[in-house]
Amino acid sequence: MEKIKDLLMQHPFFKGLPKERLDLLAGCGSNIHFKKGECIFKMGEESNHFYIVRKGRVSLEMDGAQHGPIRVQTIEEGDILGWSWLIPPHKWSFTAFAVEDVNVTALDGQCLRRKCEEDHDLGYELLKRFSAVLAKRLEWTRMQLLDVYGANA
Amino acid sequence: MRKESHLVEETVDPMVPRPFVVRESREETRDAFTLTLEPQEANGAPAFEPGQFNMIYVFGVGEVPVSISGDPRQPEVLVHTVRAVGGVTRALQKLGPGDIVGVRGPFGSAWPVDKAKGKDVVIVTGGIGLAPLRPAVCQILGQREKIGKFALLYGARTPKDILYREQLGQWRSNLDLQVRVTVDNATRDWYGTVGVVTILIHKARFDPANTIAMVCGPEIMMRFVVQELIKERMREQDIYISMERNMKCAVGFCGHCQYGPNFICKDGPVFRFSDVRHLFGLREI
Numbered sequence A: 001m002e003k004i005k006d007l008l009m010q011h012p013f014f015k016g017l018p019k020e021r022l023d024l025l026a027g028c029g030s031n032i033h034f035k036k037g038e039c040i041f042k043m044g045e046e047s048n049h050f051y052i053v054r055k056g057r058v059s060l061e062m063d064g065a066q067h068g069p070i071r072v073q074t075i076e077e078g079d080i081l082g083w084s085w086l087i088p089p090h091k092w093s094f095t096a097f098a099v100e101d102v103n104v105t106a107l108d109g110q111c112l113r114r115k116c117e118e119d120h121d122l123g124y125e126l127l128k129r130f131s132a133v134l135a136k137r138l139e140w141t142r143m144q145l146l147d148v149y150g151a152n153a
Numbered sequence B: 001m002r003k004e005s006h007l008v009e010e011t012v013d014p015m016v017p018r019p020f021v022v023r024e025s026r027e028e029t030r031d032a033f034t035l036t037l038e039p040q041e042a043n044g045a046p047a048f049e050p051g052q053f054n055m056i057y058v059f060g061v062g063e064v065p066v067s068i069s070g071d072p073r074q075p076e077v078l079v080h081t082v083r084a085v086g087g088v089t090r091a092l093q094k095l096g097p098g099d100i101v102g103v104r105g106p107f108g109s110a111w112p113v114d115k116a117k118g119k120d121v122v123i124v125t126g127g128i129g130l131a132p133l134r135p136a137v138c139q140i141l142g143q144r145e146k147i148g149k150f151a152l153l154y155g156a157r158t159p160k161d162i163l164y165r166e167q168l169g170q171w172r173s174n175l176d177l178q179v180r181v182t183v184d185n186a187t188r189d190w191y192g193t194v195g196v197v198t199i200l201i202h203k204a205r206f207d208p209a210n211t212i213a214m215v216c217g218p219e220i221m222m223r224f225v226v227q228e229l230i231k232e233r234m235r236e237q238d239i240y241i242s243m244e245r246n247m248k249c250a251v252g253f254c255g256h257c258q259y260g261p262n263f264i265c266k267d268g269p270v271f272r273f274s275d276v277r278h279l280f281g282l283r284e285i
């Protein structure tokens, strides 16, 4: 657990969180390895984790109907993966695959939600940080929608 | 930075095209191709600086500005990578070995490779925007010891739209050049990064206080890239962009590409961002 706490302490996402709160978060954490090609989670399934990618590349995919699965984003070393644990109905909105061998620290969503309910200051700190991640992802998605390199660009 | 008419040989009338023979036409992607041209006359292809462009005339069809995308250290031939979008570029796409085109140039300003000495360089390109920057990459690699960290960040629509795949692979094997490529979306046979080109900026290693950035791509993309570079604490005067807007004469006579005091053809296409911030985002007139 100490190792997970050290990792959280060094990660920019948790910057500024006091030690006691990092202790609380680290209590919900575990390290997991996914082999290249392994499915990390599936769209529509219950979302009970968020991940800090320590090594490797994860792809987020959507079903592109007749085009098959489409990779819409990759999440790489140092990035945060997954926010569905925070927002009801707690279902994944993408499918995630390990494009390479991937090491993550996984934080248990149910454990986190419980701790956030008990400690609203912790909840607020986490919400602020996840809102920033979500805003960034929304901005990127809008840029993708503009299709800047498309035939009519 | 400004390149005036001294780059055009004194004896050559900049309004008269010189005949060039197509030596090779090579398909790069589904809509982009690279032409290698040789002068029909014996006096060789004119020297150029990275960032400059030529006016290429397809006889009976029309003339278009196209950046030079070859290696400035191999000036015997002219290399242009073109995306077929309309009348003239589609006519260029149909040309094959032995066909003749008219060429005027080179014209315009250059990427500030000299200003980058002793500094880090970050090149951010998107789509066909890699073509005008390829000569700058070649020139920098030819004097690599004079530059600090060097990052080339490239975004394309899909893996099929990536230009110069082979050369990107070679560049990537240079341990002192960070090459990162991303695509806007992909199928499962792509194992690389997916996402817009701005996501690469934060991951590249460079010192924002001592870096020259060169940015080329569609204007919307350049706007987001410039914003991100400034967020990373780069100064506006260290960011250079290429404004590739429509033009006609290429020598500052006709006013077709004039914005206030600036002519894109002769003051640009490469501008310091701080000098053209006010034009950025303005639609063509």
Ligand SMILES: Cc1cc2nc3c(=O)[nH]c(=O)nc-3n(C[C@H](O)[C@H](O)[C@H](O)COP(=O)(O)OP(=O)(O)OC[C@H]3O[C@@H](n4cnc5c(N)ncnc54)[C@H](O)[C@@H]3O)c2cc1C
Pocket: A153, B053, B062, B064, B065, B066, B067, B068, B069, B081, B082, B083, B084, B085, B086, B087, B088, B089, B090, B128, B131, B132, B243, B244, B245, B246, B247, B269
């Ligand atoms: C300095 C400069 C350097 C350039 N370098 C390159 C290059 O290296 N490779 C390359 O493929 N193209 C380059 N271009 C763009 C190229 O000149 C245009 O694509 C070309 O003029 C289109 O002519 P057309 O007759 O084929 O198409 P048109 O029938 O004139 O236009 C077809 C479509 O392309 C759009 N279009 C026309 N000109 C431009 C432009 N400048 N930028 C974006 N969209 C345009 C039009 O709005 C229209 O939608 C450059 C332009 C400039 C000004």
